[in-house]
Amino acid sequence: RLLDLMQQGAARLDRVAALVLDEADRMLDMGFLPDVKRIVARLTARQQTFLFSATLPPVIAGLANDLLRKPATVEIGRRSAAAVGITQAAYPVPQHLKTALLRHLLRATDMPSVLVFTRTKHEAKKLAKLVAADGFAVGELHSNRSPAQRTKAMDGFRRGDFQVLVATNIAARGLDVDHVTHVVSTDVPDVPEDYVHRVGRTGRAGATGDAFILVSPAEEASLGRIERQVGQRLPRVTLPDFDYRQLPQRPAPA
Numbered sequence: 001r002l003l004d005l006m007q008q009g010a011a012r013l014d015r016v017a018a019l020v021l022d023e024a025d026r027m028l029d030m031g032f033l034p035d036v037k038r039i040v041a042r043l044t045a046r047q048q049t050f051l052f053s054a055t056l057p058p059v060i061a062g063l064a065n066d067l068l069r070k071p072a073t074v075e076i077g078r079r080s081a082a083a084v085g086i087t088q089a090a091y092p093v094p095q096h097l098k099t100a101l102l103r104h105l106l107r108a109t110d111m112p113s114v115l116v117f118t119r120t121k122h123e124a125k126k127l128a129k130l131v132a133a134d135g136f137a138v139g140e141l142h143s144n145r146s147p148a149q150r151t152k153a154m155d156g157f158r159r160g161d162f163q164v165l166v167a168t169n170i171a172a173r174g175l176d177v178d179h180v181t182h183v184v185s186t187d188v189p190d191v192p193e194d195y196v197h198r199v200g201r202t203g204r205a206g207a208t209g210d211a212f213i214l215v216s217p218a219e220e221a222s223l224g225r226i227e228r229q230v231g232q233r234l235p236r237v238t239l240p241d242f243d244y245r246q247l248p249q250r251p252a253p254a
Contacts, residue, residue, distance in 0.1 A: 003035055006042065013042045021067070024053040024060050026170065031143035033063065040067065054197065086199055088211045090223060090234040095216040096248040098186050099127060102214065103134055104242050106164070111182045113157075115201050116166045119187040127186070128166040141167035169194060177201070183211045188219035192229035212237075 005011035019040065027033055040046075049067050053060050064071065093101045106114065116131075118124040121142035132138040139153035139162035150170075157165040158177050169189075180202040189195045195213070202209025213234070215223050227233050238244070 002039060006039070013039070013044075015045055016043050017045055017047045019043055019046050019049045019067075021049070021051045024051055024063065025056070026054075028059055033059070054193070086202060086209050086211055088199065088213075088230075088232075088234050089237045090213050090215050091237050091239075092215050092217075093244065095218065097244065097246055098214045098216070099130060100246065101239075101242060102127070102184060102186060103130065104239070105184070105212070106131065106136060107134065108239075108241070109182075112163065113160070113177070113179050114164045114182045114184060115157075115177075115180050115198075116164060117183070117185045117187070117198050118166065118168060121168055123186070124166045124168055128164075131164055131166065136164050137162045139165045141165060141170055143168065143170065169198070181209055183209065185211075185213040188213060188215055188222040188226065190222060192226045195226045196230065 002011060006013070021027070021036065027036060049069075051064055051068060051071075056064075091101060091105075102116065105111075116127065118127055121144045124140060124142045125144065128138045128140045139156050141150055141153045145153065153162070153165060156162045160179070183199055183202045185195065185198055189198070199211040202211060213223070223234070
């Protein structure tokens with residue numbers, strides 16, 4: 001919106017002295033950083049910059065190095081563990097069977113309100129279609145959705161119109177829904193704090209909740225970093241009624 005006003009000549013930034021970038025990591029998730037850089041380039045009179053971020057992944061650290069000069073760093077209230085009342089478990093599974101295992105869990109487990117996290121927006125879109133094909137009411141939340149579509153997905157999830165919300169890390173912070181009963185991560189985040197934020201979407205306001213993370217063999221090291229962060233080893237769960245020996249499906253011939 002600000003870029004649009006700038007292009008129309010309705011907003012001038014040549015006298016702006018201070019810039020505040022709030023929730024920088026969330027702007028990264030939503031795909032806004034290129035736009036932010038375009039705006040920053042117009043702040044020719046900028047004297048001071050503040051950057052706030054719940055996590056500091058490499059991209060945000062790089063942005064901080066580009067925008068800040070001799071910054072003072074303040075870290076407050078770092079959360080290293082999930083809230084009390086959240087039951088956590090890891091589900092070891094081959095990478096190619098993660099989607100099948102998630103669909104099996106949704107069909108076989110009582111999950112009234114489920115928030116499913118994926119690594120990318122493309123995975124979120126694909127997974128939402130598959131889960132919807134199983135008969136679940138599903139919403140999508142990722143950077144490929146318009147602001148109106150994101151609002152519709154979040155409001156529908158809050159009201160209970162959607163039993164399942166498939167999202168990227170956009171929903172890991174800022175989504176305040178009291179009735180989330182389950183959080184399922186289909187990938188292991190590279191940044192342990194991202195896992196803690198994801199898990200924090202359930203078990204809110206003193207309620208209980210379950211957090212499952214699907215772990216491929218290649219992700220065990222990343223899971224180990226998360227376990228050191230939260231101070232506990234997550235129990236490994238193997239389902240007796242799921243076939244872990246299924247082979248990857250070959251693409252259909254053209």
